[in-house]
Every structure is written in C-alpha cells, then in structure tokens.
Amino acid sequence: MSAAAAAKPILYSYFRSSCSWRVRIALALKGIAYDQVPVNLLKDGGQQFSAEFKALNPMQQVPALKIDGITLSQSLAIIHYLEETRPNPKLLPQGPKKRAQVRMISDHIVSGIQPLQNLSILQRMGEKKMEWAQQCITSGFQAxxxxxxxxxxxxxxxxxxxxxxxxxVPQVFNAERYKVDLSPYPTITRINKALLELEAFKASHPSRQPDTPAELRA
Amino acid sequence: MSAAAAAKPILYSYFRSSCSWRVRIALALKGIAYDQVPVNLLKDGGQQFSAEFKALNPMQQVPALKIDGITLSQSLAIIHYLEETRPNPKLLPQGPKKRAQVRMISDHIVSGIQPLQNLSILQRMGEKKMEWAQQCITSGFQAxxxxxxxxxxxxxxxxxxxxxxxxxVPQVFNAERYKVDLSPYPTITRINKALLELEAFKASHPSRQPDTPAELRA
Known part of the structure; x- marks a missing residue:
C-alpha cells in the first residue's frame, strides 16, 4: 500500500449540509476512520468559494473526500467508490432489481428534491425561501x-x-428544518425514526460535528 | 425467461427531455430494441401528471422504462440497471478510481446542473427564465x-x-437551447462534437424521435 493509500481519509464537510451527512453515514457504517475539515458555507461569503477549496474541488461544494490518493466529490459518487473499495457492510443489495430500487430512491432525493432546496437556490429566492423549500420537499415526499x-x-x-x-435521513432533517408537515408521510417518518436509532446515524448527525455551533449541539 | 422478461422494453420519453435522451443513448449503445411511448410534458398541462402515468411512475417524470417485468425511473438508476444486466458495451470503466471519475461528472450534471434548469423550475421563473437557465448552466460548465x-x-x-x-451531450443541447456562450469551454465543446458523430447519439437525438414536431425534425 502506498503512503497516499495508507493515509487517513479527510472529509471536507459542513455540519448542516445534507450531502455531507450522507457521506458521514457511509463512513461510519463502514467503520472508516477519517479526519474532518469544516468548510463553512455561510462564513466569509462561503468558504467553498475560496481559491484554496476550488483547487481541491472545482464544483465548490461539500462534501469532498481525500482518500487513496485522490479527491472525490458528489455524495453518491463517493458512496459508490466506498462501496466498491470497502464492500462491508454492503450499502447496495444483491440483485440488479433491488439495486435499481435503491438507486431510484437515492436519485429521486439527490437529483429530484435536494438540489431544488439547497442553500445556493434558497439564497436567490429571498422572501419566498421557506415557501419554495416546502413546495419542493412536499412534492418530492408525495412520490x-x-x-x-x-x-x-x-x-x-x-x-x-x-x-x-x-x-x-438528511432529507427528512431538511424537511423538519423548513417546517414541512410530515403527517401525510407515515412510511417516511417510520423509517427515519428507525434509522436514527442506529449508532452510525447518531454519530454523523449535524448536531454532533466538530463545526456544530454550541447552541445547536446535542 | 419469463414472458415479462422476454417482452420488448417500453421507454416513456419526451423528445426534448435531456434525462430521456440519456437513456435513449444507453439503449442505442447497448443495442437494446425498445418501443417508445411519448409523454408530452407541455400538452394537457403535462401528460406526466395524468393519473395513468402517475400509477406507472409516482415521480411523474420521464424517462420511465418498463423492462424485465419492472418499471424503472431516474435516468442514472436506469443506466446502472442496464449496465448490470446488459454489460456490453460497458458504460463504466474498469477500476474504482476511473469509475468514480465517471460518476462524479455524471452526478455533477444530473444533480448539480440539470435539476436547476428543468422545465418545472423554469415555469416558475417567469420572465427571468432564460437568465436563470444561463446562470445555472454557466456555473456548472465552469466546474x-x-x-x-x-x-x-x-x-x-x-x-x-x-x-x-x-x-x-444532452446538457450541451440544453445549453445551446438557452443560448449559453460555449466559447469558454473548449473541452466540453470538443467532446460533444466527437460524441455527436457516433450513431447511437445521432439515432437518439431529440430531432429524430417519434414525437419530434415536424418543424424540429432533422
């Protein structure tokens, strides 16, 4: 194993970013030790826009993961990489039809809901921010x-x-943050609750990260 | 092989939908014969919102693919399924690092660019539609x-x-449609041109689909 491959992975993350949280859960479930470098999406006009971070990730977004001598971005691409290089425990089931179900749900959230209510969009929405986020999440959660x-x-x-x-789980966290009424979604609510009882989901929670502000800490 | 598995796949598609085009290219490259059912995203207030289509795909989006007795949605989930069940020719390279590169670029377009300029968002943008689409695509293309x-x-x-x-290729098509200046992106432009010379990209092009209006046909 090369020095780069043996080095501890570094996750560039923001405590409240739902995309970052997805990757933190994967790392926790797979038992991968890592260091975390906080990137504050609000401070200094957004630290993800710094020249230093742009050199690391041209997409200027968190998460980014330095691992095995490369730097990865995009949460699902990172999770797929972890799955292919550290297959246990598995995050994709056996059998292409079940795997397709997992990917359909993942893509529905990652491409169909989250991008429409992420920080950069909401910042452009001004006063209508809350209403917009609620509409996007509600429509996505109905499906x-x-x-x-x-x-x-x-x-x-x-x-x-x-x-x-x-x-x-991170998408439900966003829904709660934007005060979406979750009562029409009993299945989503039940699954979210069961998952939040697992240690990997607890340890990776936005309320327990190195950059979580004191007033939001669990 | 069961009757369902042996049946010809059916693609629910809209000629100008970039997500539909991605899947049409995959089907063409892999030489999978299929029937196409057009879903007009503008007619009748959007045919994807009909009760009939909603029963097929609760996400109320194209593409959807009936194949092997199941109905799939989300373009990348569909392409992954095709890759796992019809692996030749391969659409993912060997080796996890190269595969991660492919998925990072795919997710950047599919989650980071396209959702911000898709029809349902643009319809809410009113007069600022064109400017909004240009901003989203420009920012994504710089990265x-x-x-x-x-x-x-x-x-x-x-x-x-x-x-x-x-x-x-479908994202560049959208960029051209929204009159984005492509001169700052010589690599994107070069690759797009090379790809459009391939038969699978030509046959699946929006100008050559069953539901392409006469005035837009190639």
Missing part, C-alpha cells in the same frame, strides 16, 4: 411515500440499510 | 471544463464512451 409503500421493509428497501437510507 | 481537463481523452473520461458522456 417518495408512494414508492416506499412498495419497496420498504424495516428500511427504505427491505430490512437492510442501503444507500437510499443514507439519502432519506 | 465541468476544469474537471474534464484532468479526466478527458477523446471522451469525458479517457477514450471510451461512458455514462458521463451520456449526460454531457
């Missing part, structure tokens, strides 16, 4: 609730934790 | 150009067509 009624067991797809669950 | 300078060969990652290329 998600219906899908989960077909795929869920204890978790999003069957009874094993999968990539879909890593996407679900 | 993409920089990334491609490190990953590209003849195509987005090395010299083989990959999932990333299936995302690139």
């Amino acid at each position: 998600l609730e219906q899908i989960l009624q077909h795929t869920a067991g204890r978790y999003c797809v069957g009874d094993e934790v999968s990539m879909a669950d890593l996407c679900l | 993409l150009e920089q990334i491609l300078q490190h990953t590209a060969g003849r195509y987005c990652v090395g010299d083989e067509v990959s999932m990333a290329d299936l995302c690139l």
Whole structure:
C-alpha cells in the first residue's frame, strides 16, 4: 500500500449540509476512520468559494473526500467508490432489481428534491425561501411515500440499510428544518425514526460535528 | 425467461427531455430494441401528471422504462440497471478510481446542473427564465471544463464512451437551447462534437424521435 493509500481519509464537510451527512453515514457504517475539515458555507461569503477549496474541488461544494490518493466529490459518487473499495457492510443489495430500487430512491432525493432546496437556490429566492423549500420537499415526499409503500421493509428497501437510507435521513432533517408537515408521510417518518436509532446515524448527525455551533449541539 | 422478461422494453420519453435522451443513448449503445411511448410534458398541462402515468411512475417524470417485468425511473438508476444486466458495451470503466471519475461528472450534471434548469423550475421563473437557465448552466460548465481537463481523452473520461458522456451531450443541447456562450469551454465543446458523430447519439437525438414536431425534425 502506498503512503497516499495508507493515509487517513479527510472529509471536507459542513455540519448542516445534507450531502455531507450522507457521506458521514457511509463512513461510519463502514467503520472508516477519517479526519474532518469544516468548510463553512455561510462564513466569509462561503468558504467553498475560496481559491484554496476550488483547487481541491472545482464544483465548490461539500462534501469532498481525500482518500487513496485522490479527491472525490458528489455524495453518491463517493458512496459508490466506498462501496466498491470497502464492500462491508454492503450499502447496495444483491440483485440488479433491488439495486435499481435503491438507486431510484437515492436519485429521486439527490437529483429530484435536494438540489431544488439547497442553500445556493434558497439564497436567490429571498422572501419566498421557506415557501419554495416546502413546495419542493412536499412534492418530492408525495412520490417518495408512494414508492416506499412498495419497496420498504424495516428500511427504505427491505430490512437492510442501503444507500437510499443514507439519502432519506438528511432529507427528512431538511424537511423538519423548513417546517414541512410530515403527517401525510407515515412510511417516511417510520423509517427515519428507525434509522436514527442506529449508532452510525447518531454519530454523523449535524448536531454532533466538530463545526456544530454550541447552541445547536446535542 | 419469463414472458415479462422476454417482452420488448417500453421507454416513456419526451423528445426534448435531456434525462430521456440519456437513456435513449444507453439503449442505442447497448443495442437494446425498445418501443417508445411519448409523454408530452407541455400538452394537457403535462401528460406526466395524468393519473395513468402517475400509477406507472409516482415521480411523474420521464424517462420511465418498463423492462424485465419492472418499471424503472431516474435516468442514472436506469443506466446502472442496464449496465448490470446488459454489460456490453460497458458504460463504466474498469477500476474504482476511473469509475468514480465517471460518476462524479455524471452526478455533477444530473444533480448539480440539470435539476436547476428543468422545465418545472423554469415555469416558475417567469420572465427571468432564460437568465436563470444561463446562470445555472454557466456555473456548472465552469466546474465541468476544469474537471474534464484532468479526466478527458477523446471522451469525458479517457477514450471510451461512458455514462458521463451520456449526460454531457444532452446538457450541451440544453445549453445551446438557452443560448449559453460555449466559447469558454473548449473541452466540453470538443467532446460533444466527437460524441455527436457516433450513431447511437445521432439515432437518439431529440430531432429524430417519434414525437419530434415536424418543424424540429432533422
């Protein structure tokens, strides 16, 4: 193993970023020790826009993960990489049809809900920020609730934790933050609660990160 | 093989939807024969919102693909399923690091650019529609150009067509539609041109679909 490959991975993260949280859960579930470098998306006009961070990740977004001598970005690309290089425990089920269910749910959240309510969009929405976020999440959760009624067991797809669950919990956290009424989504709510009882979801929670402000700490 | 598995796949698609085009390219490259059912995103207030289509895909979006007895949605989930069940020709390279590059570029386009300029968002933007679409695409392309300078060969990652290329070409098509100045992106432009010379990209082009209006046909 080369020196680069043996080095401890570094996660560039922001405590409240839902995309960062997805990756923190994956790292925790797979038992991968890592150092965390906070990137404050609000301070200094957004530290992700600094020349230093742009050199690391041209997308100017968190998360970014330095691992095995490379720097990765995009949460699902990072999780797929971890899955292919550290396969245990598995975050994708056996069998292409089940895997497709996991990816459909993941992509629905990651491409269909989160980008429409992320910080950079909301900043452009001004006064309508809250209403906009609620609309995007509500519309996405209506579809998600219906899908989960077909795929869920204890978790999003069957009874094993999968990539879909890593996407679900941070999105529900955002929904609560934007005061979305979750009562029409009993399946989402039930699964979210079950997942939050797991140690990997607790340890990676936004309320327990190195950059969590004191007033938001659990 | 069951009757369902043996049936010809059905793609629910809209000629101008960039997400639909990604899947049409994958089907063409892999030589999978399929029937196409057009879903007009503008007609009747959006045919994707009909009760009939909602029963098929609760996300109320194209593309959706009926295949092997199941119905899939989300373009990258569909492409991953095709890759796992019909692996030739490959759309993901060997080796986790190269695969991560392909997925980073794909996710950057699919989660980071396209959702911000898709039809449902633009419809809410009113007069600022064009300016908004241009901003989102420009900001995404600046990052993409920089990334491609490190990953590209003849195509987005090395010299083989990959999932990333299936995302690139439809996004450049959207950029042209919204009159984005492409001169700052020579790598994007070069790769797009090379890809458009391939038969799979030509046959799947929005100008050549069953639902392409006569005045837009190639």
